[in-house]
């Protein structure tokens with residue numbers, strides 16, 4: 001039964017681009033257990049701001065899988081697609097403060113920049129072409145956030161982090177050429193509006209965190225605590241995703257999936273909790289999952305999570321070999 005004993009608040013924020021795979025299950029479980037151990041609420045948010053990437057029916061399927069795996073979230077699910085007016089309001093605030101500027105560069109032009117500096121994620125850093133004003137003959141396509149200085153934060157799993165924003169990432173787009181607001185803006189506004197005070201998510205987002213902290217400071221919003229969990233990768237080292245054809249979590253055997261996710265997160269649940277699932281009736285399998293949740297809530301410790309960026313999924317959840 002969800003119940004908040006404190007103001008602590010965590011969240012799981014999947015993008016409905018496909019089925020729940022083992023990597024997302026790990027993020028859901030880690031964020032849920034951490035929020036519970038702080039006596040706080042645990043919220044769900046559908047990050048469907050990037051509508052072209054969303055798949056019809058994926059949000060409903062994600063929720064059904066989470067439910068089948070025994071997750072219980074607090075309150076209604078927030079939908080980013082319903083929050084455009086709020087993002088617009090914050091965007092206008094940034095515009096009024098001169099923190100964003102129009103950019104007329106096309107993707108093709110940026111890809112063709114000779115000797116472009118690769119950023120921390122391998123993508124070229126924006127060379128600043130429109131930073132001082134739109135060059136003659138260019139019309140605004142997107143709006144970028146002017147990024148300056150260094151950001152440091154202490155990640156609860158990955159340790160101290162430091163990024164030089166102009167050098168490592170460059171001015172990022174907040175309002176896209178297709179008229180949609182970017183994830184970086186939406187996530188900052190949503191975490192603040194939902195009162196999220198700690199964020200537990202996959203380490204693929206650790207490089208986005210300094211940009212998000214920068215935006216929080218600019219907007220006078222509190223910065224949550226961050227914990228970036230290892231991401232589940234396939235045998236070739238690629239993050240599990242729809243693109244790498246990651247198998248969906250088998251919601252008919254929740255205890256097997258939860259057992260594997262707990263081990264991935266550094267816990268050692270007793271083997272008999274897993275055995276309760278094998279060959280059982282649906283009711284027995286549900287009981288096995290409930291027993292595993294009880295064990296997990298009693299034994300969760302964020303400091304047991306391996307302090308690495310990636311871990312091979314197949315060492316834990318063999319069903320997920322792509």
Ligand code: GLU
Pocket residue numbers: 012013014015047187201202205
């Ligand atoms: N929507 C993002 C994803 O599915 C997660 C964003 C976040 O947790 O901040 O990867």
